[in-house]
Amino acid sequence: MLLTDRQLLILQIIVDDFIRSAQPVGSRTLSKKEGISLSSATIRNEMADLEEMGYIEKTHTSSGRVPSEKGYRYYVDHLLSPQALNQQDISVIQSIFAEKIFEFEKVIQKSAKILSELTNYTSIVLGPAVSVNKLKRLQIIPLNKETAVAILVTDTGHVENRTFPLPVSVDPSDIEKMVNILNERLTGVPLEDLHNKIYKEVATLLKQHINNYDLMLHQIAETLKMPIHEKLFFAGKANMLSQPEFNDITKIRNLLTMIDQEEWITNLIRSNTAGISVKIGSENQDRVMDNCSLITATYSAGSEKLGSIAILGPTRMEYSRVISLLKIISRDLTEVFTKLYQE
Amino acid sequence: MLLTDRQLLILQIIVDDFIRSAQPVGSRTLSKKEGISLSSATIRNEMADLEEMGYIEKTHTSSGRVPSEKGYRYYVDHLLSPQALNQQDISVIQSIFAEKIFEFEKVIQKSAKILSELTNYTSIVLGPAVSVNKLKRLQIIPLNKETAVAILVTDTGHVENRTFPLPVSVDPSDIEKMVNILNERLTGVPLEDLHNKIYKEVATLLKQHINNYDLMLHQIAETLKMPIHEKLFFAGKANMLSQPEFNDITKIRNLLTMIDQEEWITNLIRSNTAGISVKIGSENQDRVMDNCSLITATYSAGSEKLGSIAILGPTRMEYSRVISLLKIISRDLTEVFTKLYQE
């Protein structure tokens, strides 16, 4: 059953109004909106229909109407008018990229901060999966007789380091030889493949050149095997506390506790593979997200997806504005990283 | 005016009871405690005296008594019976150090997590000031024609990295020469002194060996000058939401917002230079901490202070337990790092 133009208009105004005020919207309020020249009684009839179709709900028998999840979904899919950002917002966003950028993480972190400040919601940014980056250089630096630190530099300029125990009485010159061979053979290999590659292709080569290579190699290989998690950045966690739908402390506690579980939130955000994704309430598959919406966008370098940038807010979220902001920032991030990575 | 033994006993029970129940303590409740064989009327008289001296307060004219800040202070200074931790707590703490440890940050982070889980308060750990660590090795790895990443390894195994722009058309062999000279001259120098040292002692030397050294050197020196902040780790921020004194959302929001300001919280925690410090309520110099206490301990390597470990909770905090836990963990951390750094 299709919605009439009038029903669409009413639905749109209800959602817009509720997003603004957090108060259920009544027929009288609606009838006085400009763009509407109907009596409250007519609107009541239309609202009854909209409710029957599941787009809006009452909080109690004689209350005004509130958008249902289905209503938000329809609103996001069909009624969203792309909102032009004002000049002030735009210049704030540009400030992210104002300084010359060399450090990946700083840009990401600053984006998260700005985004949460502009929206008053919580922003979450998932850094790039370092494990697909390619090795630029491996260095091993002995700290003392028993430990050394292995340093991996990727072609993107990311630096990973791991401390590991040195086998007893290993010869410094052997380490150097080994590192040279490893670099020769492993440069350009994605970090996640290093472990395999070492055993499959490099081990035999090392055997010929270095005494007692195996213990050392094993140690290094194990060290490099540890998974490299995508980094997660948050900003504005406390913003959730300002939302009227979270005046219940236990709700907030549950939500904040969940958010602190990096693995959970990473999965939630990573599932989006391209473009903008809007997940409303229960679409997020977890009860703690019942009153929340999550909007995610991705950023890339060239055609390769690097990471995601997300806004978590109440279902009563300013979808239009948030989507506009995410689009701009993800576009700008993509632009910057494309330049940064591919020169 | 000194407190009599009986007043001490009553004060102690009031604080203990209030810490446990979060409810004002009345004279009748007190009179029924074991160890007390006085009528409620007598206790009322004593309580009136204690109140006059400022150790306890009423929430309203006919309510039971609640410890004042002065009362907590006295309790912490004189009435605290060092609480023995049970076996379970101890084994949980030991689990921090169960795996063989090479990575500093992991231990710190795990300590924070365990500490917040054991106490149900918020734990904050301040990592060591990297800037006093001494340079073990400097490496410069060109990423492409325009940028390179500088890597600093300290004698403690900490790795810092900075990406910076390469001067145009710099010769790779010059970079190598330069790095060799810098390593030769700068090894053992604290990171915070690098910048000075480079200009004072190394510049003239480089001049003799390398063409166009100045632009490159300047770039490196500037790169190294950026301040290295102590890292800050949090765990259990959401625990604050479970405390009954924070059932007011705006209070929590203010507190959480403050905590998110790294600089502020760093200063708060760093001020403690040794041992255990207990700051109660307004002793923390900020209104948002009015109902909070902050207990900090330090950890060291040998005799050198590395960082701090802290618990933030309500003034109605389990001081005895928290202090015991902090003592143990800071002792264990010190032990581990002393070994790790000084071999």
Added chain:
DNA sequence: TGTTAGCACTCCTAATCAACGAGTGCTAAT
């Protein structure tokens, strides 16, 4: 046939009030 005025009804909210009880301070007796 679509629109609207009118009206009874529902239910939330805020205010008022009384009953209760936990706790106090004070006084007088022990």
Added chain:
DNA sequence: ATTAGCACTCGTTGATTAGGAGTGCTAACA
């Protein structure tokens, strides 16, 4: 010095009330 007794205070709880916003339905209207 201690304590029983008592009047008093004040927060909490529950019931009651009034007001208002909003609804659904019916009947009249264009």
